Amino acid sequence: MFEIIYLISKTMEQNDKKLEEIKKDTKAMTTKVSKMTISNEKEVMQATELLSQVKARAKRIEEIRLNYTKPLNETLKKINADFKGALKPYDEMEAQIKRAIINYRAEIEKKRREEEMRLQEEARKKAIEEAKKNKISQKKALENMVVPTVEKQETTIQSKSGMVKTRMVTKFKVVDLNKVPKKYWVIDESLIRADVRSGLMKIDGVEIYQEEELSVY
Numbered sequence: 202m203f204e205i206i207y208l209i210s211k212t213m214e215q216n217d218k219k220l221e222e223i224k225k226d227t228k229a230m231t232t233k234v235s236k237m238t239i240s241n242e243k244e245v246m247q248a249t250e251l252l253s254q255v256k257a258r259a260k261r262i263e264e265i266r267l268n269y270t271k272p273l274n275e276t277l278k279k280i281n282a283d284f285k286g287a288l289k290p291y292d293e294m295e296a297q298i299k300r301a302i303i304n305y306r307a308e309i310e311k312k313r314r315e316e317e318m319r320l321q322e323e324a325r326k327k328a329i330e331e332a333k334k335n336k337i338s339q340k341k342a343l344e345n346m347v348v349p350t351v352e353k354q355e356t357t358i359q360s361k362s363g364m365v366k367t368r369m370v371t372k373f374k375v376v377d378l379n380k381v382p383k384k385y386w387v388i389d390e391s392l393i394r395a396d397v398r399s400g401l402m403k404i405d406g407v408e409i410y411q412e413e414e415l416s417v418y
Contacts, residue, residue, distance in 0.1 A: 216269055223262060230255060256417040306354060306367065313351045320349040 332342035356367045
């Protein structure tokens with residue numbers, strides 16, 4: 202760990218020096234570009250040379266950045282992989298325990314609802330019988346009926362060293378793509394781009410056009 206800290210410290214020192222050199226050169230190049238004009242073929246040639254210099258410097262800056270970051274990224278990648286490997290069994294155990302608790306609670310909730318429905322049906326039948334006996338309308342009797350309920354499970358579970366809370370979350374899954382409204386569909390622009398580059402010149406709802414671009418070599 203100390204080696205990593207030392208490596209980061211040395212990298213930051215070198216980085217600061219390099220950035221100072223880059224800033225000085227950047228200032229000079231910015232001045233050149235700000236004075237650039239293009240009104241004839243000669244100036245196009247000069248601009249092309251300037252563009253090549255700009256591109257070369259940008260490439261060099263990126264190379265310097267990678268020289269600094271690559272070793273650090275590789276070290277971080279290894280550290281993350283090692284600790285993720287150590288965490289994996291605990292993630293699996295957590296998922297297993299959560300799944301077991303949720304399954305148990307789902308079974309209890311199912312029995313609670315069944316009991317609640319049974320009690321409500323009994324109450325409904327009793328209300329109808331009372332309506333016949335007292336010669337009142339079933340509708341009125343049912344409206345005045347006290348609907349029995351069965352108490353729901355607690356949403357907080359407290360143990361000696363911890364606590365869990367449960368909550369209902371609304372989720373979804375697509376069951377019929379053909380019935381999903383258009384507003385939920387996403388255009389695959391990468392697929393359109395690939396087809397256009399392959400030579401396709403007509404796609405319904407898409408404007409295909411040509412635009413000049415510059416490449417620096």
